[in-house]
Amino acid sequence: MPELPEVETTRRGIRPALAGRAITGLVLRERRLRWPIPRGLPGKLVGQRVIDGARRAKYLLIELERGTLIAHLGMSGSLRVLPADAPLLAHDHYDLSLDSGRCLRYNDPRRFGCLLWVTGDPARHRLLAGLGPEPLEREFDAVYLAARARGRRVAVKQFLMDQRVVVGVGNIYASESLFRAGVDPRRAAGRVSRERFERLVVAVREVLGEAIRRGGTTLRDYVNADGAPGYFAQDLYVYERGGEPCRLCGEVVRQIVQGQRSTYFCPGCQG
Ligand SMILES: [Zn+2]
Numbered sequence: 001m002p003e004l005p006e007v008e009t010t011r012r013g014i015r016p017a018l019a020g021r022a023i024t025g026l027v028l029r030e031r032r033l034r035w036p037i038p039r040g041l042p043g044k045l046v047g048q049r050v051i052d053g054a055r056r057a058k059y060l061l062i063e064l065e066r067g068t069l070i071a072h073l074g075m076s077g078s079l080r081v082l083p084a085d086a087p088l089l090a091h092d093h094y095d096l097s098l099d100s101g102r103c104l105r106y107n108d109p110r111r112f113g114c115l116l117w118v119t120g121d122p123a124r125h126r127l128l129a130g131l132g133p134e135p136l137e138r139e140f141d142a143v144y145l146a147a148r149a150r151g152r153r154v155a156v157k158q159f160l161m162d163q164r165v166v167v168g169v170g171n172i173y174a175s176e177s178l179f180r181a182g183v184d185p186r187r188a189a190g191r192v193s194r195e196r197f198e199r200l201v202v203a204v205r206e207v208l209g210e211a212i213r214r215g216g217t218t219l220r221d222y223v224n225a226d227g228a229p230g231y232f233a234q235d236l237y238v239y240e241r242g243g244e245p246c247r248l249c250g251e252v253v254r255q256i257v258q259g260q261r262s263t264y265f266c267p268g269c270q271g
Contacts, residue, residue, distance in 0.1 A: 002073040004135070004168030005211035007058045010079055015053035017081040017102060018062065022049050025097035029088075034074060034114045037094065041117055045069075045096075056123070057131050057167035062096075067119040069096075070127065074112030080105050132166045135204050140166055142197035149189035149197070156192050157185035158259045160200070169204055172239045173211070175264045177203040179238045184270045185263045186256070210235065238264035 002010070026042035045064065054061040060079070062069040071079065084095070084103045094115060096104040106113065118125050133139040148165050149156075159165055160174045169177065178185045180203035183196050192200075214235075237247055242255030242264055251268030 001075050001170070002058065002077065003170035003173060003211075004058055005173075005208055007060060007073060007168075008055055008212050009215045010073070011053055011055045011060055014060075014079055014081055014104060017100070018050040018053050018098070018104065020050065021098040021100050022047065023064070023096060024099050025095075027095040027097065027103075028093075030091075030093040030111070032111060033093065033108070034072070034112050035116065037115050038117065041115075044117060050098075056128050057134075057163065059128065061122055067117055068122040070114070070116040070118060070122060070125065071106070072114045072127075074108055074110060074114070076110040077106060077108035077113035080107070130164060132162070132164050135166050135168055135208055140201065140204075142194055142201050145197045145201065146192075146194050149192060152189040154189050155185060155258055156183060156187050156189045156200075157263050159189035160204070161259075161261075166204075168208070171261050171263075172236070173204070173207050175239045176207045176237060179203075179265060179270060180207065182270055185258065185265050238266060240264065 023045045026045050028037055028039075028042065031037040031039070044067075048064040048066060051063040051065065054063060058072060060069075060071040060073075062071065073079070081102055082105050084097055084101055086103075086105070089107060091107050091109045091111075092105055093108055093111070094106045098104070106115070116125075116127075122128060133144070145165075149159060152159060154162075157174050157178060160169050160177070161171065175185070177200060181196060181199040183192060183200055238253050241253045242262075244253055245251070246253055246266040246268055249266065249268040251266055253264055253266050256263050256265075
């Protein structure tokens with residue numbers, strides 16, 4: 001599943017091809033994504049110029065002159081910039097055609113992604129309103145986390161994955177960040193010390209930053225905007241390493257289930 005680093009990698013990959021170009025069409029081959037793409041959408045977009053390509057949480061925001069396209073990659077989606085006449089593959093659902101002769105093509109076998117159009121401030125859209133801060137921005141710090149955690153009995157790993165607390169820390173990155181910070185994922189959020197939150201903020205930034213620099217994680221079938229796999233999987237310390245020795249202390253990495261998701265941690269390194 002594309003997580004924040006994959007979405008950010010996609011944004012960086014597609015932005016140069018989009019910015020400043022005019023839209024010449026929107027070809028819809030399959031409208032039935034998580035929410036159907038509105039039939040009238042192509043007519044609204046044609047002729048508009050792309051101002052910028054931004055991101056909020058795992059949503060790509062393609063800013064046009066009179067509104068914003070909100071695109072989500074769902075469980076299995078990918079967006080690539082291709083020549084408009086590039087041969088179609090199975091599950092190629094829409095093309096956003098550009099005056100450069102290229103297109104932004106969306107492929108998604110499971111169709112959990114979306115393409116929505118909003119006029120006005122996209123931050124106020126129901127999908128984006130209420131989201132917590134971005135993990136790589138300054139607002140996300142130990143003071144903020146400690147304030148949000150006060151009195152909370154939920155496990156710190158689930159707290160960290162709550163999009164209202166901070167966006168984009170998915171399952172892989174939560175396990176890896178807690179490992180690097182030396183924090184037991186089972187500890188109640190309200191009982192995590194300020195010092196541990198300081199380490200956790202640093203770890204979240206490092207883990208996500210490294211994954212973005214490496215172009216997203218090579219997990220299963222993810223490919224980035226150029227079609228190349230990311231290279232983060234070989235740097236995972238605990239994720240999907242249950243039963244194997246910890247790379248730092250040699251203790252056996254444990255796998256448990258929290259909130260129906262697998263958590264991996266090292267009992268030797270995480271207290
Ligand atoms: Zn260890």
